[in-house]
Amino acid sequence: MNKVVHAACPHDCPDACGVLITVDELSGKATKIQGDPAHPVTRGFLCAKVAKYIERVYSPDRLLYPMKRTKAKGPMNSGPSAFERISWEEALATVIAKLEAVAKEFGPEAILPYSYGGTLGQLNNSSMDMRFFHRLGASQLNRTICATAGGDALISVLGKKLGTEPEQFRHSKYIIAWGANVHGNNVHLWPFIEEARRNGAKLVVIDPYRTRTARCADRHIAINPGTDAALALGMMRVIVDENLFDADYVAKHTLGFDELKKKVSEETYTPENVARLTGMTAEKVRRLAREYATARPAVIRVNYGVQRSENGGMAMRAITMLPCITGSWKEVGGGLQLSTSGSFPLDKNALIRLDLMEKSPLGRAARTLNMSELGRILTTVNNPPVKALFVYNSNPAAVAPNHNDVVRGFLRPDLFTVVHEQFFTDTTDYADMVLPATTFFEHKELQTSYGHYYVQNSDAAIAPLGESKSNVDLFRELALRMGFDKGPNGDPCFRQSAEEMIDAALAVEHPWMKGITRDRLEKEGHIRLNLSGNGHSATAEQEPFLPFAHGGFSTPSGKAELYSESVKAMGLDPVATFVPPQESRHTSKAKKYPLEMLSRKADNFLNTTFSNLAGHQKMEERNLVEMNAEDASARGIKDGDPVRIYNDRGAITLTARVDGAVRKGVVATRLNWARLTPGGKNINVLTSEILTEIGAGATFYSCLVDIQKA
């Protein structure tokens, strides 16, 4: 007998697919995974990565038991052979003793939790873990590694992370995929784009790398990295000069149009100069602006690729202004999407309980450390230094920038590192102890999305494998053992079950959430938010969501802020401006290291997740550096040659691929596990800890290097 369980893919991906898992009831084993055909965005299919998820869940490499290190730290002692199995009893007692000793000697802020996107499930991403660390008084982690530059910039214009729903793309006539690798990273948007194109829409891709999306597009603009702010401001100059803006919408719903007009009238933003900066022609800049402003409806799918460069915040601000001046927010199939994550009015504080910091030994909010500076933190921060690192939902020894400093930090003999994981990763190479984590097949979750507007229930399909525990169960157990539920500072929240936490998160008075209960979610699997606010769930076709058709921006002024006091308060241009990244062709650093490297994600891995699995490795060419023919021949490099890529931070040897994916001056590499790369280092040996100007995010796509034949 089979049963089919509704789950939701929790990986760090905007699509947040509805998933159906078939389980053989006799053996309790999952036998099949498929996309939920009833989910309006998933539409019955999964990406190639997760379609093979059974292989991941039942991989013989799964970490299934707590283990403690028996051999020296480092990649020479990789994987299970460096550890010996211990009981949960010993593991928890050791972790608690270590955390208590560190807190006693150095204060609890010497403990740093390090986590990111292993799961975006509401509970296992941020709930019991946060409660635990808040009550402990551990340093807070500013989760900046992915999206804060763009997110904060979007909020500075719109007030909230809302955008065009994916289902509306089918009604568009002009679609710009701006730093958005739709085919690779957001594949469920693609069928809607294809439907629009069958009805005559045009697709323009703006990306320095020729992605599969770019190859399928009507036009590919291979923009110079980090110059998007110049292009967006240049487009707005043309739109203003040629009177292509929506004067009525601008007057009613925007703030700072005069300042914007003044900004774009600067010499920098003439089509000729923008063409020089971006690597286009002036005619192409004009044409893009005219087509975008006159095609109706026109939509922009801008993704986080744009904001992984030093001035990515300004780029996102400028791009976000485009639909605000053309009035495209008024139209079904218009507007812009970066993220929809601001739409879910859950009671997040009921999950993370910031107030518990006051009950910690500190009696106040702990200091905050920026995850994009892990190398710097581990090697230089004092008062107190980080003495204990608790890693979960993340693989920092692969994903954090400036890998060599990160590793130097991890190898400090006085640092205690515990890693809660599903596999032996690059990071477990530096762990004193590893603890086994469940996959989404094995635990209950509440799922939202950053690419659509459906809340989902995710049920456990199978029992936890081995002795693995979910993040929620692990941190609950630690908290109870430390007595956090008892005594004068005790709080019963540490005893809550997953179901009780879901109920707490859903218990909000908000028209969008009216009638959305756990009971209904468990029956229906997914529910679209009541975005019309009239208390019922309608489909996107019946009631398309137009977040800003009539203004309604959640900024301080209530308008789209083309001029922002909060941006000014950061010491930045209150409108937007183009500043060339320090690590780019526009600066003197490029004399020494003339190539701009995009250290991109792999289409068939998810950040570094999946990169250890044989089935996924077959789908993805690994250890490549893609180069332009001119750059290659100038260095005597031929396709297939081993080459050394280097800068002041590090060096790595990869295989050259001369395939037309990048223009002269740009090279592209892919994220992977360090220990699966020759030499045991990954591309983050080259990336820097320079932070974005807005949001203090990582700058993986602003990175100068040079290459020589190895």
Ligand SMILES: Nc1nc2c(c(=O)[nH]1)N[C@H]1C(S)=C(S)[C@@H](COP(=O)(O)OP(=O)(O)OC[C@H]3O[C@@H](n4cnc5c(=O)[nH]c(N)nc54)[C@H](O)[C@@H]3O)O[C@H]1N2
């Ligand atoms: N298959 C797959 N899917 C994923 C992921 C994955 O690793 N693999 N990762 C997930 C995560 S964590 C995220 S945040 C999302 C991210 O989704 P996207 O935002 O789409 O992410 P990126 O791949 O970082 O960047 C998109 C594109 O931006 C381009 N780009 C780089 N620099 C610039 C620039 O200066 N200007 C412009 N215009 N474009 C630039 C890159 O070449 C890339 O093709 O995807 C998620 N989905």
Ligand SMILES: Nc1nc2c(c(=O)[nH]1)N[C@H]1C(S)=C(S)[C@@H](COP(=O)(O)OP(=O)(O)OC[C@H]3O[C@@H](n4cnc5c(=O)[nH]c(N)nc54)[C@H](O)[C@@H]3O)O[C@H]1N2
């Ligand atoms: N060079 C370069 N570096 C990058 C990027 C890039 O484009 N280029 N992208 C950046 C971006 S956008 C992001 S979001 C970050 C991603 O950084 P991370 O979020 O660290 O991403 P992953 O490498 O996928 O590692 C997630 C880990 O969490 C584990 N995990 C999954 N589910 C659970 C769970 O329920 N519990 C526990 N305890 N563990 C779990 C997985 O096994 C996996 O090893 O990387 C950043 N780094």
Ligand code: SF4
């Ligand atoms: S990774 Fe993204 S596209 Fe793939 S199944 Fe998960 S949510 Fe869907």
Ligand SMILES: [Mo]
């Ligand atoms: Mo990300």
